[in-house]
Amino acid sequence: MEYVISVLLSGISVGGQYALIAIGYTLVYGILRLINFAHGDVFMVAGLMGIYFTATLPFGEAIPLVIIVTVLLGFTIERAAYKPLRSAPRMSVMISAIGVSYLLQNTATYITGGQPMTYPVIPVLSDTVNVAGTQTKWVVIITPFLVLVLIFGLTQLINRTKVGMAMRAVSKDFETSRLMGIRINSVISVTFIIGSALAAVGSVLFFTNYPAITPTAGAMPGLKAFVAAVFGGIGSIPGAVLGAFLIGICETIIKGLPSSWDVSVFSDAFTFALLIIILIFKPQGLFGEAATDKV
Amino acid sequence: MKQKKKTFQIFIGITILLLFVILLENLSTFIPGLPQVLSPTSPLFTVLKKAAVYSLVAVSMNLLNGFTGLFSLGQAGFMLLGAYTYAILTVPTAMKDQVYYLFGGCAFDFSLVDMFKGMFGESGFGGAISMILGSFIALILAGCVAGLFSYLIGIPVLRLKSDYLAIATLGFAEIIRAIFQWQKFGPVTNGANMIKGFPTFSDFNITGPSGNVILRLSTFVPFLVSAVCILLIVLLINSSYGRAFKSIRDDEVAAEAMGISLFKHKMLSFVISSFFAGIGGALFAMYVANAQAKAFTSVMTYEILLIVVIGGIGSVSGSVLATFLYVACSEWWLRFLDTEVYLGSFKVPLLRNGFRMVVFSVVIMVIVLFFSQGIMGNHEINFGALLKKFQPKPERKS
Numbered sequence: 001m002e003y004v005i006s007v008l009l010s011g012i013s014v015g016g017q018y019a020l021i022a023i024g025y026t027l028v029y030g031i032l033r034l035i036n037f038a039h040g041d042v043f044m045v046a047g048l049m050g051i052y053f054t055a056t057l058p059f060g061e062a063i064p065l066v067i068i069v070t071v072l073l074g075f076t077i078e079r080a081a082y083k084p085l086r087s088a089p090r091m092s093v094m095i096s097a098i099g100v101s102y103l104l105q106n107t108a109t110y111i112t113g114g115q116p117m118t119y120p121v122i123p124v125l126s127d128t129v130n131v132a133g134t135q136t137k138w139v140v141i142i143t144p145f146l147v148l149v150l151i152f153g154l155t156q157l158i159n160r161t162k163v164g165m166a167m168r169a170v171s172k173d174f175e176t177s178r179l180m181g182i183r184i185n186s187v188i189s190v191t192f193i194i195g196s197a198l199a200a201v202g203s204v205l206f207f208t209n210y211p212a213i214t215p216t217a218g219a220m221p222g223l224k225a226f227v228a229a230v231f232g233g234i235g236s237i238p239g240a241v242l243g244a245f246l247i248g249i250c251e252t253i254i255k256g257l258p259s260s261w262d263v264s265v266f267s268d269a270f271t272f273a274l275l276i277i278i279l280i281f282k283p284q285g286l287f288g289e290a291a292t293d294k295v
Numbered sequence: 296m297k298q299k300k301k302t303f304q305i306f307i308g309i310t311i312l313l314l315f316v317i318l319l320e321n322l323s324t325f326i327p328g329l330p331q332v333l334s335p336t337s338p339l340f341t342v343l344k345k346a347a348v349y350s351l352v353a354v355s356m357n358l359l360n361g362f363t364g365l366f367s368l369g370q371a372g373f374m375l376l377g378a379y380t381y382a383i384l385t386v387p388t389a390m391k392d393q394v395y396y397l398f399g400g401c402a403f404d405f406s407l408v409d410m411f412k413g414m415f416g417e418s419g420f421g422g423a424i425s426m427i428l429g430s431f432i433a434l435i436l437a438g439c440v441a442g443l444f445s446y447l448i449g450i451p452v453l454r455l456k457s458d459y460l461a462i463a464t465l466g467f468a469e470i471i472r473a474i475f476q477w478q479k480f481g482p483v484t485n486g487a488n489m490i491k492g493f494p495t496f497s498d499f500n501i502t503g504p505s506g507n508v509i510l511r512l513s514t515f516v517p518f519l520v521s522a523v524c525i526l527l528i529v530l531l532i533n534s535s536y537g538r539a540f541k542s543i544r545d546d547e548v549a550a551e552a553m554g555i556s557l558f559k560h561k562m563l564s565f566v567i568s569s570f571f572a573g574i575g576g577a578l579f580a581m582y583v584a585n586a587q588a589k590a591f592t593s594v595m596t597y598e599i600l601l602i603v604v605i606g607g608i609g610s611v612s613g614s615v616l617a618t619f620l621y622v623a624c625s626e627w628w629l630r631f632l633d634t635e636v637y638l639g640s641f642k643v644p645l646l647r648n649g650f651r652m653v654v655f656s657v658v659i660m661v662i663v664l665f666f667s668q669g670i671m672g673n674h675e676i677n678f679g680a681l682l683k684k685f686q687p688k689p690e691r692k693s
Contacts, residue, residue: 035458084664090457091366092667095604098597099663103656105594110649219593223469226462262478265487269473272466279463280451 006134007256008249013140013209015248016147020202021225022232022240023154024195030171030235031191033090037097038077040222041104042196046070046203047119047213048108054120063122067200074196075189083185101219108215116212125208139208146205150198151241158237163190171235220268224251227275233288242286247271305529309522316343316518320511338627340514342619344496345626347517348582350618352575353602354525354611355568360600361609361673362532363564364544366461368596369448372468373569374576375591376444377437379475381577382490382586383483384433390492395485402482407433408494423501430494434520434577441573442566444471449565453558465593475588489587496581517578524571529611531567540564544609601659606669613671620670625655 021043028036049069053062081100085093125139158164166187169177178184206221207213225240228247232239254267278285320340323333332339352370359365384407386394391401411425452463478486496513503509531537539560542550551557580586606617632651636643662669 033458035462081660081664085667088667091360091608092663094366094458094461095600096660096663098600099656099660102597102601103653103660106649106652106656110647110653113647114649216594223462223465227466230459230462265473265476265478269470272469275466276451276463279455279459283455283459 002133003256005132006136007252009131009134009136009140010209011249011252012245013143013205013248014252015245016143017202017206018221018225018228018248019147019241019244020150020198020205021221022228022244023151023237024199025222025226026229026232026234026237026240027167027191027195029229031167031174031188032082032093034082034093034097035226036195037094037222038081038100038104039195039199040218040220040225041101041108042070042074042077042218043199043203043206043222044213044215044218045073045104045108046196046200047207047217048112048117050204050207051117051119051213054122059122063204066204067197070200070203071193071196074192074199078189078192083188105215105219112215114215116214118212119207119210122204122208125205137209139205143205146201147241150201151237154194154198155237157194163187167191224268224271227271230275230285231278233285235289236285236287239285239287247274250274302530305526309526313515313518313522317510317512317515320514324508324511335511338630342623342626343514344517344582346619346622347514347521348575348578349599349602349622350615351521351524351578352572352599353606353614353618354528355571355575356599357603357606357608357611357614358528358532358540358571359564359568360603361607361614362537362544363540363561364547365453365561365565366457367464367565367568368461368593368600369445369464369468369569370572370599371591371593371595372464372471373441373445373572374579374595375468375471375475375588376441377573377576378580378586378591379484379490379588380437380440380573381430381433382493382580384436385430385493386490387492394490394492395482397486397488398481400482426494426498430581434574437577438570438573441576442570445566445569446562449562453561453565465596468591468593468596472588472591484588487588489585491585493586494581495584517582520574520578524574525611525615528567528571532611536560536563601663604669605659605662607671607673608669609673610669610671610675612676613669613674616676617670625651629654 021039024039024042025036028034028039046066049066050062053065056062057065077100081096082093085096125137125142127138128135129138129141130136131141158167166177166182167190169180169182170184170187174184207217210217224247225244228243229240231243231246232241250270251267254270255264257263319333320335323329323335331337352374356367356370359367383401383403384405386401386406388404388406388409391404391406395401406429408426408429411429412422415421415425448464448467452460452467455463474480475484476487477484480486484490496516499512499516500508501510501512532540539550539555542553542555543557543560547557576591583590602617602621603614605621606613606615629651632646632654633648634646636646
């Protein structure tokens with residue numbers, strides 16, 4: 001019983017962290033129809049910055065600084081690598097995203113010297129707590145609630161404010177909303193800013209519970225978050241969150257299965273199997289709208 | 296008629312290239328005292344071998360991405376299938392217990408090379424024949440296994456469009472990698488450990504009775520296999536199937552309206568591309584002298600994709616050219632960026648381990664952003680036109 005609770009708890013918390021990354025994917029895909037391959041690496045860079053900033057600054061200043069610099073990074077990537085290709089074929093933009101991911105990973109290798117870096121012990125988050133007889137870290141308990149609060153704020157932003165309305169309009173029809181006087185570029189920038197900020201928060205939560213950061217540490221969580229976004233229906237925030245929780249829980253269950261079965265190697269593969277199943281049977285995802293091609 | 300002449304010219308060109316490669320790698324044996332670059336351990340030959348392998352994979356990816364317009368990111372997965380098929384089929388039976396010591400020997404006690412050795416004899420000419428036959432048949436089987444799997448994967452996946460196809464193929468590559476690392480399949484795949492001991496490129500060097508090398512062929516072999524495979528791909532692209540592929544790339548709806556079966560042609564392109572990626576994977580295993588699942592990650596696919604982009608999406612000669620440039624830069628010419636340099640007591644800033652890859656990725660980003668056509672765009676190198684440029688212009692009669 002205690003074992004089941006501990007698996008479920010960590011599953012929910014991993015899911016929450018994936019959810020924060022998945023929102024970045026789903027928002028960007030909803031608007032630009034671009035799989036932002038670099039998003040997972042932005043997440044990794046945020047983790048590395050967490051290490052470097054907390055080494056010199058107190059936590060109260062370091063973590064906001066991480067979020068601000070990550071937002072700047074996301075904004076710069078969009079302006080430098082995606083904006084010049086706005087009228088190019090979709091494949092070129094995706095290749096550019098892969099190029100950015102390659103650049104971020106190589107730069108991270110250069111700066112860290114390729115060594116795995118250990119994340120600092122953050123007070124409160126890293127303290128252990130006893131829940132129903134199982135020892136776990138506070139971050140595991142806090143994550144789902146923090147995620148729910150952030151998502152509530154985000155849905156309010158998207159459904160109630162003018163920027164949110166613009167975002168919804170652009171994701172519905174890029175050209176028409178441009179004709180209606182919406183400044184496409186600023187809407188896209190806002191999207192990247194939101195996505196990067198959530199990824200930065202996600203990185204603090206994720207890496208607190210993670211042994212070490214390597215330059216490729218962002219790639220797998222990034223892809224899984226993307227799968228979560230596809231599962232929930234791309235462009236749909238509740239869908240992405242639900243998909244992320246599901247993937248997080250399933251992954252920890254697979255990792256927690258008896259070691260004699262030796263199936264933990266499939267914890268990543270399971271996510272992709274899920275992706276392929278959903279793409280075959282319900283390509284628009286759980287809450288996505290079916291797209292029709294007009295000739 | 297003209298087409299036939301052109302094919303003949305290409306054939307002659309490839310033969311000359313292959314002869315040149317043999318000459319190049321044996322030069323140091325015949326003429327002592329040549330510069331270090333031509334010695335067999337020089338980075339030149341590492342680059343040539345690796346680039347020959349990568350160019351085949353790059354061209355196979357270009358067939359899919361550039362000529363059929365299917366954005367697939369599964370290349371590393373198919374390379375993995377090819378590498379393992381080759382490795383499992385050619386590890387000598389005597390080596391199996393040693394390689395698979397964690398699993399108490401291999402599940403199937405069989406090796407193609409040994410099988411032919413049983414027919415033609417162990418040593419001398421018979422040994423050479425069985426070695427060549429065994430490894431070449433294993434190469435073809437490696438391609439077939441990759442092709443078979445791509446057929447099975449293609450049935451559900453090829454219905455998807457652009458980026459969904461990309462992410463689904465990427466996912467399949469990851470699933471294949473996980474399956475090959477599963478300890479339960481250890482007796483076949485050696486689990487997460489590497490398979491080694493199979494024939495590599497250097498086993499093709501012809502040695503004398505005392506073990507000294509008479510004729511080096513270790514660079515020639517990857518060139519030969521890659522050249523033949525790339526030639527086959529070029530012939531395919533120039534055939535009516537190739538024209539169907541291009542029409543699918545340019546406009547799917549129009550192609551379908553013209554009576555081209557979309558699914559059939561997409562599948563054909565996918566399977567053929569994976570077949571050659573499988574052969575490329577087997578060659579890669581020969582190049583690094585081991586087969587290990589963790590080498591074939593999505594990073595490898597991205598690397599090959601970037602090579603294709605640098606060369607020009609939709610240009611075979613561009614892909615080959617870009618591969619040689621890319622591999623030469625990353626393995627040889629830009630190596631100096633990774634070592635710390637002192638000019639007197641002044642330490643040149645930035646130069647340190649890893650800087651090469653940063654410079655490299657910046658260059659790639661510049662190419663992607665500002666030269667999206669790559670080196671060749673979708674044109675091919677036209678040797679006839681190149682020759683004409685160097686010939687003196689005929690004088691104009693007044």
